[in-house]
Every structure is written in structure tokens, then in C-alpha cells.
Amino acid sequence: MIDSPKLPIGRQVRYYRRKNGNRSQSAIAGLCGITERYLSLIETGKKTPSPDVLARLARELGVPVSALLSDEPLPEAGVSLSTAPEIARALMGYGGVRTGPVATSAELRDRVEDAWRTWQTSEERFSEVEQVLPRLIADVEGAVRMYRTGSDSGLRREVLRIEADLYGLLRSYCRRTGRLDLALMVADRARRAAEEADDPIRLAAAHWNFGHCLLSQEGGADEAGAIAEAAVEQLQSVPDCDEKAAMQGALELVRVVADAQSRRWWGARQRLVERAAPLAKRAGDANIQWTVFGPTNIHLHALSIEMLAGESAEGLRLADEVDISRLPSRERQFTFTLELARCYDLRRDDAAVLVHLLDLEKLSPQDMVRSKLATDMVSRLLQRVRPTYRRQVLGLAERLRLA
Numbered sequence: 001m002i003d004s005p006k007l008p009i010g011r012q013v014r015y016y017r018r019k020n021g022n023r024s025q026s027a028i029a030g031l032c033g034i035t036e037r038y039l040s041l042i043e044t045g046k047k048t049p050s051p052d053v054l055a056r057l058a059r060e061l062g063v064p065v066s067a068l069l070s071d072e073p074l075p076e077a078g079v080s081l082s083t084a085p086e087i088a089r090a091l092m093g094y095g096g097v098r099t100g101p102v103a104t105s106a107e108l109r110d111r112v113e114d115a116w117r118t119w120q121t122s123e124e125r126f127s128e129v130e131q132v133l134p135r136l137i138a139d140v141e142g143a144v145r146m147y148r149t150g151s152d153s154g155l156r157r158e159v160l161r162i163e164a165d166l167y168g169l170l171r172s173y174c175r176r177t178g179r180l181d182l183a184l185m186v187a188d189r190a191r192r193a194a195e196e197a198d199d200p201i202r203l204a205a206a207h208w209n210f211g212h213c214l215l216s217q218e219g220g221a222d223e224a225g226a227i228a229e230a231a232v233e234q235l236q237s238v239p240d241c242d243e244k245a246a247m248q249g250a251l252e253l254v255r256v257v258a259d260a261q262s263r264r265w266w267g268a269r270q271r272l273v274e275r276a277a278p279l280a281k282r283a284g285d286a287n288i289q290w291t292v293f294g295p296t297n298i299h300l301h302a303l304s305i306e307m308l309a310g311e312s313a314e315g316l317r318l319a320d321e322v323d324i325s326r327l328p329s330r331e332r333q334f335t336f337t338l339e340l341a342r343c344y345d346l347r348r349d350d351a352a353v354l355v356h357l358l359d360l361e362k363l364s365p366q367d368m369v370r371s372k373l374a375t376d377m378v379s380r381l382l383q384r385v386r387p388t389y390r391r392q393v394l395g396l397a398e399r400l401r402l403a
Helices: 009-019 025-032 036-043 051-061 065-069 085-092 105-121 125-148 153-176 180-196 200-215 221-235 242-261 265-283 295-309 312-319 330-346 350-363 365-370 372-384 387-399
Strands: none
Touching: 009 036, 009 051, 009 065, 009 125, 025 036, 025 051, 051 065, 085 125, 085 153, 085 180, 105 125, 105 153, 105 330, 125 153, 125 365, 153 180, 153 200, 180 200, 200 221, 200 242, 221 242, 242 265, 242 295, 265 295, 295 312, 295 330, 312 330, 330 350, 330 365, 330 372, 350 365, 350 372, 350 387, 365 372, 372 387
């Protein structure tokens, strides 16, 4: 074994695994002849690899052994509050000339799904996906160009599905980083890919993406509702299945939010109970097409309606029925906690607001700094908070660069 336990080998392995292709631990472990569990222990610093394993890891990661032994600090990803320039360039088609063989559909599928898991579960999801998305965009587009005119229709369809899934992730990323123009562009690319693949479930997901883009735009609620309604109608020709139920339910939730944003409170409540909830019961909490649609998400939207309506007491009552540990998405956990904090904010319960804001910071500091609702609550709290809590609120404000 290597005699320098202080060397940050695990940190270096994890960094280069994600930087150079964002391959899964299972993929790298298999290629190196070790178990996924052993690689996980290496990356977390609980095990130190033998010289032979270290050499195999370096070879598969495409770096010299010295890079894994280096004690130099790794580049800081930083927190960009806008879309990373490398991602924007890749989307515009001038991110550099792609070289090397075209990636296989299996490899691309694994990489897109790994990126989605990172996006939904990591507390540093922005900086982590920014490391892998530019190359992934180029590789997926390269595969689409190669197989679009090929004779293998099955392979062509699979690559187009992968493209649709990638652009679904990019829609969420671009919307969260404030580039609604890019979010709309990638939502349209996801729609075109789903149409070419003749995949009605992914086409419904693309319309769901469009709906969320419009919900983020002032005055876009009615258009979002109309797009979701049309997409639900298109789904009627699809045979009944759990995927259809989940996508129809997710689209109904777009209509619920559109009603709530337009202050049609009773319409939003009625649609949630009568249209979305039965579909959630059938689909379960399965996260189909990464929508996180299911019974738990129904409860989240019920809270959201009451929060938007200013009905804080009812919102807090509904929150007691929600178990966010069932949610596979850290983003949705963040949204629930944010809206719960807002209900307490409406009641001027400063201690409870502070507790939930601190929970938000633990859940995802990168989401926290990008959330106008969260930062506004911190600013208001800083102005009115009692001396008992002022030190904690001031510390939070300083970490968010609000003070």
C-alpha cells in the first residue's frame, strides 16, 4: 500500500472521473477489476489503493499517476449565477471541434442518466454538471449526426431518445441559471428529438419542459396551461400504462400551477384533487422522465397553492402530511422547504423562518444563492429579526453576500 495517507488520492480520483467523461463508479470499477464499493471507499478517503490499482485507475481516467498523487488543490468549480459559458458555446455549436470515435449509445445513456442523478441529488449540482455537460452535448450531437442517416433504425431511435433526455436536463439547468432563451431553445430541441424518435412519452415530457419555461416567465401562465392541455390531449392515443399516467399527471400539475399563478385558487385546488391526484396514485413515486411526479409531489403542489394564495395556516397544515425523504430530487426537497419557510414568513414567525432557511442552506447552498424568494426572506429577516437571532441571520446573509 502507498505510505502517504495524507495524499488526497480519493479526491483526485473523484475529480478526474467526473471531469473526464463523468463515468459512473461502477463503470470505472469494472474496467479496473475492483468492486464499486472499493472505489467508493477510495474516493471517500477510507481506503488507499495499491500501486497496481492506482496505475489502473490512472489509465482508465486518462491521467498520469502523478495527477492522482498530487497534493495541489484542485480547480475550484465556483458558483456561477448564470449559465456556464462553455455550456452556452456547446449549445450554440461553437464549443470546439469534436475529435475521436463516436461514443456508443450505451455509454451516452449511462452518462446522461449519471448527469440527471447528479442534477437531482447533489448539493453542488450546478458546479458538478457544469464540468460534464459541454463534452456530453458535443458527444450526443456527434452521435445523432452519425446515426440520423444510418440504416439501423433502432439505434437511431435510441440516440434520439438520449438527445431528448439530455435536453430535458439542460432545460432545467438553463432555467435555473436565468437563461430563459436557452431554456426555450433546448426545450424545442427535446421536442424535435422526441418527434423524430416517434416517442409520445418523451414528447409529452418535452411539452412539460415548455410549460415550466413559460411558468418562469412573467405573464406566461396561460400559455403554459394551454401547452399542457394540448399535450394531455395528444397522450390520449397512447395505450394506458404507468408512464402515460405519470406524464399526464405531470402536465396536469403544470395546469395547476398556471391556475394558481393566475389567482384561480379554487380551480387549481379542484384540478389537483380531481385530475392530478388519481394519476399520481396510479403512477406512484417513480420519477418517470425525471418529473418526480407522484403522490408526494401532489402534496407539495397543495402546499404551493396555499403559499401563493397567502393561506399560511392551511399551508402549514398540509406540510405536516408531507414526507420529503420520499422525494428522489433534492431540488423538490428544496422547493418544499422554501415554501414552508415562506408560510412561516407570512406569519412573521421569525424563529421558524430562520430554522428553515438554515435547512435550505444545508440542502443546497447553490440553489439557495439563486433563489430570489429565499434571498428576499433573508433580507427581510435581517431588517426585523430580534437580537436573539440576529447573529445567525447576519451570518447567513454574509454567506449569501447579502450583507
